[in-house]
Each structure stands twice: as structure tokens, then as C-alpha cells.
Amino acid sequence: MQTRRSSRLGFQPPAVGEEEVAAVADALRSGWLTTGPRAALLEERMAAYLEAKHVLAVASGTAALHLSLLALGVGPGDEVITSPITWPATANVIEHCGATPVFCDVRPGDLNIDPALVPGLLSERTKAIMPVHLAGQPADLDPLLALGLPVVEDAAHAAESAYRGRKIGSISDAACFSLYATKNIAAGEGGLVATDRDDVAQAIRDMRLTRRGDGARYDQVSAGFKANLPDVLAAIALVQLDRVEEHARIRARQFALYDEGLAGLAGIEPLERDPRDTHALHLYIVRIDPAAAGACRDDYQRALDVELIGTSIHFLPVHRLTWFRGRYPSQPPLPVAERAGDEVLSLPLSPAHSEADILDAVDAIRRVHARFTA
Numbered sequence: 001m002q003t004r005r006s007s008r009l010g011f012q013p014p015a016v017g018e019e020e021v022a023a024v025a026d027a028l029r030s031g032w033l034t035t036g037p038r039a040a041l042l043e044e045r046m047a048a049y050l051e052a053k054h055v056l057a058v059a060s061g062t063a064a065l066h067l068s069l070l071a072l073g074v075g076p077g078d079e080v081i082t083s084p085i086t087w088p089a090t091a092n093v094i095e096h097c098g099a100t101p102v103f104c105d106v107r108p109g110d111l112n113i114d115p116a117l118v119p120g121l122l123s124e125r126t127k128a129i130m131p132v133h134l135a136g137q138p139a140d141l142d143p144l145l146a147l148g149l150p151v152v153e154d155a156a157h158a159a160e161s162a163y164r165g166r167k168i169g170s171i172s173d174a175a176c177f178s179l180y181a182t183k184n185i186a187a188g189e190g191g192l193v194a195t196d197r198d199d200v201a202q203a204i205r206d207m208r209l210t211r212r213g214d215g216a217r218y219d220q221v222s223a224g225f226k227a228n229l230p231d232v233l234a235a236i237a238l239v240q241l242d243r244v245e246e247h248a249r250i251r252a253r254q255f256a257l258y259d260e261g262l263a264g265l266a267g268i269e270p271l272e273r274d275p276r277d278t279h280a281l282h283l284y285i286v287r288i289d290p291a292a293a294g295a296c297r298d299d300y301q302r303a304l305d306v307e308l309i310g311t312s313i314h315f316l317p318v319h320r321l322t323w324f325r326g327r328y329p330s331q332p333p334l335p336v337a338e339r340a341g342d343e344v345l346s347l348p349l350s351p352a353h354s355e356a357d358i359l360d361a362v363d364a365i366r367r368v369h370a371r372f373t374a
């Protein structure tokens with residue numbers, strides 16, 4: 001009964017081409033395999049792009065979050081308020097600092113941290129707040145900043161985002177970006193911290209490599225990590241940065257095709273996007289309400305898999321994962337996040353996909369929906 005794709009549509013394949021290949025070859029021929037001039041150039045160009053005073057290149061988005069918390073002095077006995085709808089790394093780095101993650105429920109529309117609930121979670125031990133800009137929609141930062149505590153943004157999805165006209169990267173104590181293979185600026189692995197604070201920038205510089213290295217003789221001013229970004233990866237990120245607007249235009253078209261193609265399907269709704277903000281269009285996430293859509297998210301995901309349409313889930317609530325459940329057995333329920341964790345589904349989205357690919361995904365969803373609601 002259905003016309004099926006002859007090949008699988010990947011969920012989020014990287015959009016890399018010959019220019020990235022050439023940039024890696026150049027980096028290898030230059031003799032600099034590790035952190036060098038390309039990483040420095042990436043920091044300079046990202047600082048201009050993000051409108052930040054400093055950008056520090058590091059090994060991963062996870063390292064960017066971890067070093068930012070340490071730079072702000074988060075340590076044993078402290079609490080950090082964060083969102084449960086995120087990649088577990090956001091909460092893991094709080095643990096790695098010896099601190100305690102305090103999960104705050106999210107808003108039903110965009111699944112970002114609900115600023116109205118944060119004041120009720122503050123304690124004398126609260127040291128920082130870590131909002132996540134899910135899918136590229138900025139969290140509501142002003143009420144968080146108004147609390148007067150350091151804010152560390154998980155901006156892994158938010159390379160192109162702006163909050164009320166201000167670039168993400170130019171606003172808080174530290175905004176942490178990821179260069180992971182699926183992200184909008186993809187180097188395979190890597191991360192960036194954007195900050196206007198000289199002390200935060202210096203602390204991260206001191207920690208990301210086990211040395212403070214200006215002269216022939218090295219010194220160490222803190223227990224350092226190995227969290228620097230190699231030039232081979234920075235070379236890829238530099239080409240991706242050249243393409244950031246071209247890629248964003250392609251994803252914007254894909255968003256429009258989904259908005260149009262899925263409109264009116266009962267029980268399938270995209271997350272809200274705030275027109276006052278610039279959305280980075282990193283993920284196209286729909287919520288599937290089983291009461292109206294005739295089946296649950298997992299059934300839809302399986303049916304789409306049979307149709308050769310790759311999908312993903314962003315995210316399962318972190319506080320419900322086995323390790324966090326065991327560690328915090330008296331965690332109160334977070335009803336909005338827990339329901340969302342059962343309903344969210346991320347659809348194929350990538351500058352590597354054609355419009356026909358996205359229309360195939362739309363057709364497949366409509367077919368599956370018709371079957372489940374028949």
C-alpha cells in the first residue's frame with residue numbers, strides 16, 4: 001500500500017564536502033596535529049560570530065560545560081539548577097565537580113527550563129543555573145539572570161541562536177557550544193566556551209591543558225585536564241563556520257516543509273518557537289500525543305523505521321535514567337518533563353538532505369498517521 005524509499009534516510013548526517021577534506025589535508029601537511037594556529041583562528045572567528053569577548057576551544061561540549069563550572073568555582077557541597085530535558089552530559093559535569101544537580105521542570109511549549117519554578121529550588125548552596133537551549137530555541141534567560149547567580153548556558157544546539165536580539169554567546173557568564181558530528185557547526189568532536197569574563201577565560205585556558213605555556217619553561221597553576229581542541233578538527237570547524245548561514249537557510253526550508261506537511265495531523269505538534277528570538281533550527285522535534293495520534297511515540301518511531309526514515313529522541317528526562325534514579329531516590333516527579341520524554345520525536349534534518357528527502361519523511365509520517373488513526 002505504500003511507496004517506500006529505496007534507501008534509508010539518515011536522521012542527521014553531517015554536511016561535509018571537499019572543502020572540509022582539503023582543510024584537513026592542509027592541517028596535516030602543516031605539521032600541526034594538535035592545538036595550534038587553526039584552533040586560535042577558530043577562537044578568533046567564533047568570538048566575532050558569537051559577539052563574545054573570549055572564545056576558548058576545547059575537546060567537547062561536555063568539556064566546555066565542565067570547565068565553565070570549575071572556572072566559576074562550583075565544587076563539593078554546591079547545587080546547580082538545570083533542565084532534565086537535555087543530554088546527560090549537562091548533569092554529569094555537575095557531578096564531576098562534586099556538586100549536586102537540582103532538576104527544574106520545563107515549560108510544555110518549548111521544553112526549556114521553566115523560570116517560574118527556579119526560585120522555589122534555590123537554596124543557600126545554589127552556585128549556578130544551567131539552562132539548555134533545546135533544539136535551538138533560547139531558554140528564557142532574563143528571569144534567570146535577574147536572580148543574580150552565575151548562568152552557564154548549554155548552547156550545544158544554539159550556534160546561530162539569539163535571545164531577544166542578543167546573540168547566544170554574548171549574554172551570560174559562559175555559553176557552551178558543541179562541535180559534535182551532528183551539531184550545526186560540526187567538526188566530529190570539539191567544544192567552545194564563549195564568555196565576556198576575563199577570569200573565566202583565564203581559568204579555562206589554565207585548565208584545558210596541563211600547563212600554562214608562554215615561555216620555554218612550563219608551570220601549572222591548577223590541576224589541569226587534557227581538553228584542548230586539535231587543529232585537524234579546528235580546520236573542519238572553520239569551513240563549517242564559513243557555511244553556517246548557507247546551512248541554516250537549507251534547514252529553514254526543511255522546517256517550513258515539515259510545518260506545512262504536518263499541519264493538521266491530529267496529535268502531532270512541533271515544539272513552540274518564539275518569534276522574538278532567533279532559533280538555530282538544530283532539531284525538528286514533534287510531540288506525539290497518543291490519545292489523538294492513535295499510537296505512542298515508540299510505535300511511530302518503529303513504523304517510521306520500517307519506512308526507512310531515521311529518527312531520534314531529544315531527550316529522555318535525565319533524572320529518570322538508571323544512574324540518576326539510584327543516586328537521587330527521593331527526586332520529586334517532574335510531570336511536564338516526564339510526559340515530554342514519552343512524546344518527543346526528532347525528524348530527519350540536515351543540510352545534506354534534499355527537499356525530496358524531507359518530503360519523503362513527511363509522506364511517511366502522514367501514511368503512518370493515517371494507519372494509526374484509521
Ligand SMILES: *Cc1c(COP(=O)(O)O)cnc(C)c1O
Nearest residue numbers: 060061062087089156178179180
Ligand atoms: C551534544 C550535546 C552536549 C555535549 O556535547 P559533546 O560535544 O558531545 O560533548 C551537551 N548538551 C547537549 C544538549 C547536547 O546536545
